[in-house]
Amino acid sequence: MPEVLLPFPRAFAEFVNPDDADEVFRIDLTWLTSRWSCIFGSGCRGIYADRPDDGCCTLGAHFADADDERRVAQAVKQLPASLWQYRAEGRRNGWVELEDEETVTPGEEPARKTRVVDGACIFLNRPGFAAGEGCALHTLALSQGRDFVETKPDVCWQLPIRRQFREVTRTDQTTYTEVSIGEYTREGWGPGGHDLDWYCTSNTEAHQGREPVYLANRAELVALMGERAYKTVRKLCREFESRTGSLLRHPADPS
Template sequence: MEFPEPAPADPDAPPELVYRCDLTWLTSSWTCVFGRGCAGIYAERPDDGCCTLGAHFSDAADERRVRAAVRRLDAGTWQHAREGRRGGWTEVEEGADGPVRKTRVVDGACVFLNRPGFPAGAGCALHSLALAEGREPLELKPDVCWQLPLRRTYRTVERPDGTSYLEVTIAEYDRRGWGEGGHDLDWYCTGNPEAHVGAVPVFLSMAAELTELIGAPAYAELARHCEALTGRRRMLPLTVHPASRGARR
């Protein structure tokens, strides 16, 4: 489904921004099942979820936001606080396009992952800090962490008359989104019925994340289309995500 930018500066001009959204994914019943059925991306580390590899920062601003949050963590909320303070909580990995900064991996998983048995609870220390402060986790976590499994991509579309517009796509970050490495994942949530057990569809459960990605006016328009689709779903069975359909069975 596509729709132009809501309330453009010049409503009579051709749209300069168009949103292209995968409603099959956004109306699916996927939900994060970390700690309640998540098998982890690697079979030998099921308790890590998708935190095994650490998180790559999208840019310097992303890292600065996380750094500000790290200052508010302590040994009571962050299992690896001592190691993170002493040895650092970032590292550099050589990527296809050069060095990439990311969160450090300690004992086989992200330095911010509190393991089972930690008194403050298992899971991301940054996520827990956000909830304790009454904030959205996206305000403290690396971009890649809070965006998954949403995927935002951009492309410039050329019109026949020589003009162009920016297309922003919001879709599922499925196994293929990881590139060739996706084939090495032992388990991945978006395509598994085990994770399609949400009480509400993705466009509602991830409303904060979608709003951050495309803005409040565009989210409102997206939600309107999703609500219209869910109301007609029995008439359009092909719009149901295969894993959601499998979960119902």
Template structure:
């Protein structure tokens, strides 16, 4: 199906972070109440036509900061060959799964398998894992499933956040006071930078991925709680519930079924 245009009317809500009165949370109700869900393995075409089996993992994952990389490194040590198809043999070193891009930023290593490039943690179709994993897909995600944890704990920040996007902006009010605006919105093509326009397929604006029986603010509860805190998430749920009750008169996501 064709993707919807990038620009369309959206409904937003702003409220003070209950845990930090110096922050105002600005949340995209149109996105958060949409029926989007990840369809990896169930129709996902991959962001590039030449690598349809690896979803959006073609480019590897940039680490948000040193702590993000250190946290992932602790989880990588827990990966066994029955969870991680491409685990290097022998004693595991950081250089076995981390590389530096052309701008000097650290990210997960990209390898090529059967002509398709992807993150080294991406298990490919045909992988026969242990009883508790799902085969193709992220090994760090499989680790979370195997241990009964949230993948928020095991995957790089950018991976578990996608397709939610958190941005920060300092705002000065007319009276001279200031606050930090924290926006929670859709990680659509433009979130990837100029290269996002070159993707052959992308999920967040595609009706094929708007098939969940529950809205994003419920299906992504773990991610949203990690992004804005427990109190912030509870307040967000209150606003999203109200938007759902009255959404016939407000901006809906055009990729949702109508």
């Protein structure tokens, strides 16, 4: 089935961060109540047609900051060869590389990211690997009984939820930080996002989840917002589901 075209009508709600009065959350109710779910290994075509088994792991993962990289490094130390196909390569030549200089804005330092090996992220176990295909850091978390939020790079566990910050000045000249929580659409990838051969968030094939995003992705939302803010999100989403017709539902959801 086809990918629905952007943009389309969405519903939003705003509330003050219960843990920080200087922040206001702006949440995309249309996205958070949608039935999107990750279908890696179950129909995902990958972002590039010539690498359908990679999912969105072809390009490697950029680290958000030094803390992000350090947290991943702690997880890497715990990865045995039975869970990481490229462990020998990672130990021999490292698992971090600098961003391609051609993509760097003039005057900025190249970002640090996970290495690309054999055409995809070094942590991506390929089809046929004994422990199964997919992210080795994700598999590690599952094997240890913890959430992958603790082991994967920030950009990986957040996708396709997108958190953005914006400074807002009210008409009375007071200010606050707007923290938006919404869908990581194609445009979130930058100019190259529209060149992706397949992308999941607005594709009907990936909107078959048994639970809405705000429930299925609870761990990610709590990590991004905090427990108290998440409880507010859950209440707002439930009210939206009970009161809203189809007009503001995600158009990729089953009708």
